[in-house]
Amino acid sequence: MRRIGQGRTAEIYEYPSNQIMKLYHADFPAEAVQNEFRITKAVFQKGLLVPQARLFMDDEPRKGIVFERIEGNTMLALMIQESGLIEELSRQMAVCHHSLHAQQDDEGILPTQKQILTGAIQNTSLLSEEEKTKVIHYMACLPERKQICHGDFHPDNVMLNETRDQYWVIDWMTGMSGDPAGDVARSWVILMSGTLPSDTDPTVHRGFELARNIMLDHYIQHYIQISGISRQELEAWILPVAAARLDERLPAVEADQLIKLVQDRIRLL
Ligand SMILES: Nc1ncnc2c1ncn2[C@@H]1O[C@H](COP(=O)(O)OP(=O)(O)O)[C@@H](O)[C@H]1O
Ligand SMILES: [Mg+2]
Incomplete structure (x- = not known):
């Protein structure tokens, strides 16, 4: 094969x-x-x-x-091939993400966001027990909703057809039901801190670093605009989502950056 x-x-x-x-x-x-x-x-x-x-x-x-089989390319591949498309594709990413959030898991088939995040936070060895307790306690005040959330929504998990008018979302292992603001906060954390595998071609690395900030700006701004969600609602989820990501066997640079982010935000509680 x-x-x-x-x-x-x-x-x-x-x-x-x-x-x-x-x-x-x-x-x-x-x-x-x-x-x-x-x-x-x-x-x-x-x-x-x-x-x-x-x-x-x-x-x-x-x-x-x-x-x-989906005939097409991932959004990430398209962004790297053609940097002129990054802004448009980032807005399309927001539209695509928002379309998932329009659906609810009324049947309770999916695990819940708070269950998943709590489990991951408890499991990481990169935070102290005291830090974990603070984050989990803080998360209790955040909304509990039942929208379909992907849990790992980023441009390598969205595929587009040749004419770029049809998209598919792949890689649903982390699918959950919860508050869309938490799902978008998770994408924010991934886009802000995520790195490509170390054996990635250097030109692709450069393309990705260029794309990162444009993606963050356009995707987040457009999501806020079409969903009516506020920046504060989204911001509120960054602490638990970043803490939970520490349970993912991240490369050291990514983990160090996230530990710092989590500790800074705990200090502000
Ligand atoms: N159904 C599919 N049709 C065509 N290509 C796919 C499909 N699913 C995955 N791919 C390709 O394989 C890559 C990795 O798939 P993915 O499910 O995201 O794996 P991982 O969990 O390792 O990230 C995708 O970025 C895409 O290029
Ligand atoms: Mg993937």
Whole structure:
């Protein structure tokens, strides 16, 4: 099978009949793969634009999922190929993200945002017990909602067709129900601090650094404009979301930056 893509969790291979196989790294927990399969199916059934998840392959040592193949490019690839498109694509990212948030998880199929964030904060070894307690206590005051949230929404998880008028959101392992402001705050944290894998081509690295601030400005501003959400509502989620991200085996530079952000914000509580 020909490899057509690579992420941090898996490799993507061509698969017969216009499908792809997402093959997870050998040490990846089966439960997380099952979650991705289940959540992708659930949001597909709600009519969201996501690739259909067709088959869960419980093979040892590597688990896999067969998905419908999307013909197109990721937003990140397009931004790097053509920097003139970054502003327009960032606004489109906001429209796409907002369209997910228009749906609710009334059936309670998805895990809740506060459950997920609390678990991750408790699990990180990069904060003290006292810091964790403060963040979790603070989060209790934030809104509890049931909107569909992606949990890892960034331009490498959105694909566009050739004519750029149709998009699909991929990579639903972290899907949850919650407050959209928290989901956007998470994207803010990723865009602000995220780095590409160390073996990425240097020109792509430069393209990404250029794109980062333009993306942040245009995506956030446009999301606020179309959703009616306030900047304060969004800001309020940054502390718990950044603290929870510390549970993700981040490269040291990213982790150091986030620890500082979390500690600064705890001091302001
Ligand atoms: N259904 C799909 N159709 C076509 N390409 C895909 C599909 N799913 C993933 N890809 C490609 O593989 C890459 C990694 O997939 P993703 O699900 O985001 O994996 P990871 O969890 O490792 O980030 C994507 O950025 C995209 O280029
Ligand atoms: Mg991905």
